[in-house]
Ligand SMILES: Nc1ncnc2c1ncn2[C@@H]1O[C@H](COP(=O)(O)OP(=O)(O)OP(=O)(O)O)[C@@H](O)[C@H]1O
């Protein structure tokens with residue numbers, strides 16, 4: 001097991017090096033003089049010089065890359081242009097909020113996705129199946145920022161059930177946290193759930209046709225055990241592999257969703273970095289989120305291995 | 317002939333979506349403790365018949381007729397009653413040992429689960445019983461094997477586990493659908509010995525489906541021969557081999573491989589079985605029958621007694637011709 | 642058809658036509674494809690016929706007619722500056738669809754090119770696939786946002802950013818089917834007969850990748866329209882003077898309470914387009930590439 005973890009981590013290293021190189025390279029996509037773009041047309045030559053020094057743009061490229069990797073190794077992602085604090089500090093300070101909502105949303109996604117997917121498969125070709133399939137398709141087709149706006153109008157403005165925005169930390173007031181995070185988490189979840197519904201439905205349909213399901217029935221097991229134990233255990237594996245993708249889409253979505261709901265997480269941090277042309281923050285944020293996802297995917301692989309005895313236990 | 321039948325199937329017809337009729341007017345009995353063999357080419361409706369008895373047909377199937385088990389009609393009883401009979405009174409072993417066990421649960425889990433649905437006992441006791449069962453079906457070091465996952469066992473071992481599951485509640489009837497086809501010959505012979513042994517030790521009645529007439533000769537008391545969804549002959553094993561009444565049976569016997577030959581499939585009758593969705597008029601075997609006469613094309617002959625304890629669906633059955641001078 | 646029976650070898654063209662008819666018939670029988678074609682087709686037709694439907698300038702201000710709800714005169718109402726929403730949504734469609742189409746075209750060209758180099762020549766396979774892995778490790782929309790933020794807002798920016806994000810995915814699909822195709826017997830035979838690489842690739846291998854490529858491109862189109870909406874909502878795509886759907890939603894957002902139609906209508910337009918493309922992709926996959934399909 002340990003050797004598996006180590007080898008997966010080693011495999012991730014070249015990807016991580018490339019990922020950071022891409023994040024580093026983003027600043028070179030800025031057309032013309034980056035300092036002018038960042039400083040704006042009114043910036044004085046001194047200010048421009050300051051920006052160049054700050055970003056290391058006055059150094060030759062190889063020195064810049066070397067410095068970038070040395071700093072990266074030390075966990076230094078540079079300094080935010082607008083906040084004036086280290087990017088890493090800002091990201092770490094904001095991440096609990098985003099992680100909390102991501103987990104909440106992931107739970108909603110799995111609950112909704114699994115149950116609609118199962119409902120569809122168990123009612124194959126009946127209207128429930130069609131409705132669930134439509135729901136799944138709508139899920140992957142609606143823009144989630146638009147869905148959030150519609151949900152705000154519906155549940156906050158018209159029905160007044162939940163606040164239109166803002167954030168209350170869980171540690172301060174758990175109920176308040178739920179009230180402020182439910183709409184954003186649901187807006188994110190409804191879309192990912194569509195993805196999961198489709199996978200669950202097609203996997204369960206396939207699993208229900210397997211010989212071992214017939215065996216389970218031949219034993220005289222009640223149908224709910226046949227489905228809930230024998231089928232579900234085999235459906236869970238593809239679902240687990242989906243979690244990485246779901247989280248990736250979820251974190252993409254959080255930039256817009258957090259800005260819309262005024263939640264001070266990594267998403268809105270990056271959102272304002274984009275409007276302020278705070279490139280160190282944009283680069284750092286991209287790298288931070290992607291690295292986190294890569295590590296998470298390793299965890300998911302481990303989980304998958306733990307779930308599937310065919311991989312976990314070697315044949316004799 | 318003596319005891320009341322344990323299983324009595326009457327006029328069983330199974331069709332799919334009105335187009336394909338997989339089983340037509342099948343009637344046969346299984347008596348307590350006897351081994352009834354069912355033979356026939358691939359697609360003749362053997363598995364569908366077995367699944368109909370288990371109540372495990374796919375939802376697209378339409379079933380008519382009656383299936384009496386211990387004098388209760390399985391087709392008429394509520395699904396929950398049928399479910400309780402499954403596994404406890406009727407056990408089944410399937411054709412495909414490699415895929416019939418759930419890959420994510422241990423052997424022990426899968427056997428004890430079968431015990432615990434039907435009987436109240438502690439998990440520990442069920443585990444002990446599972447170990448005994450494995451021992452009985454000839455798996456060495458059963459305690460250790462219980463911890464194994466299906467992928468760690470060979471095909472023969474898995475089929476033994478399937479038999480252990482089917483036997484877990486000492487059923488009165490065991491349905492074995494080609495339990496040996498997927499396995500190599502030495503294992504085949506061992507499994508057949510095992511089935512024979514079970515019958516002697518527990519008086520379990522067995523419905524054994526196979527392609528292989530050699531297997532039949534070795535273990536069956538009586539045999540049902542199926543062809544293109546119909547039963548064409550039904551007979552005691554000795555009469556069947558000595559005086560086959562249906563030309564199809566003769567064909568099967570002519571093509572009988574030795575038990576240890578490596579081509580156990582029946583292939584030497586010229587021609588192929590008609591597609592169940594477009595059956596020819598008259599006797600279904602007529603197009604391939606070496607003895608065919610004009611009268612064969614007129615109507616499908618009924619399965620009628622042609623000799624003591626022997627029935628055939630052929631107007632040219634020797635038994636028929638002898639008895640009507 | 643009749644000359645077909647006389648010719649010893651049917652011509653390439655007639656073969657191609659026959660197989661096209663075969664696929665069209667199967668597609669026409671696929672519900673998902675049909676529904677998708679109807680939805681996406683109507684959006685395309687409306688977009689193309691925009692000049693016939695409305696001649697109103699999408700940017701013409703009319704302060705007296707602010708916030709008019711949908712009515713006979715203004716089919717989709719007017720916005721905070723009295724601009725006609727029908728005209729704005731239709732003109733936005735042209736922009737959103739053009740950007741989506743450009744992304745698809747770039748995917749077709751570069752996806753096939755890179756996929757072919759990786760899958761057929763294998764020399765650059767490792768490097769290209771590591772690079773693709775790295776690009777695909779980023780959350781898709783996040784990477785597009787990062788690139789667009791650097792390039793500065795414009796339609797070209799959105800196209801480039803989305804192309805960079807989706808080309809690795811398309812290249813992977815192409816590479817996978819090329820690696821299957823190059824092992825096919827007749828390809829091996831052509832190679833043994835000394836045919837040139839370019840010829841083998843063009844005549845024997847690429848036709849085998851067509852089905853998965855078409856399926857992939859229809860999904861890329863869907864993703865591109867959806868992600869462009871995010872980019873333009875964030876102000877990273879075309880400027881507000883050429884409003885795409887995302888911009889319309891961003892502008893309407895401020896007036897959600899009083900004038901919900903400003904937000905709702907462009908959102909529905911996006912949803913119908915993307916839903917249509919997804920259905921189209923599902924149908925194409927079912928018919929053209931049944932290997933990718935799990936259930937029947
Ligand atoms: N779900 C189904 N839908 C439609 N037709 C079916 C279905 N299952 C089986 N059939 C048809 O029923 C007929 C009998 O099938 P069955 O499985 O009983 O054959 P068999 O005698 O067991 O053959 P084998 O020796 O190959 O196992 C076949 O022609 C098959 O095509």
Ligand SMILES: [Mg+2]
Pocket residue numbers: 362363364411493
């Ligand atoms: Mg069978």
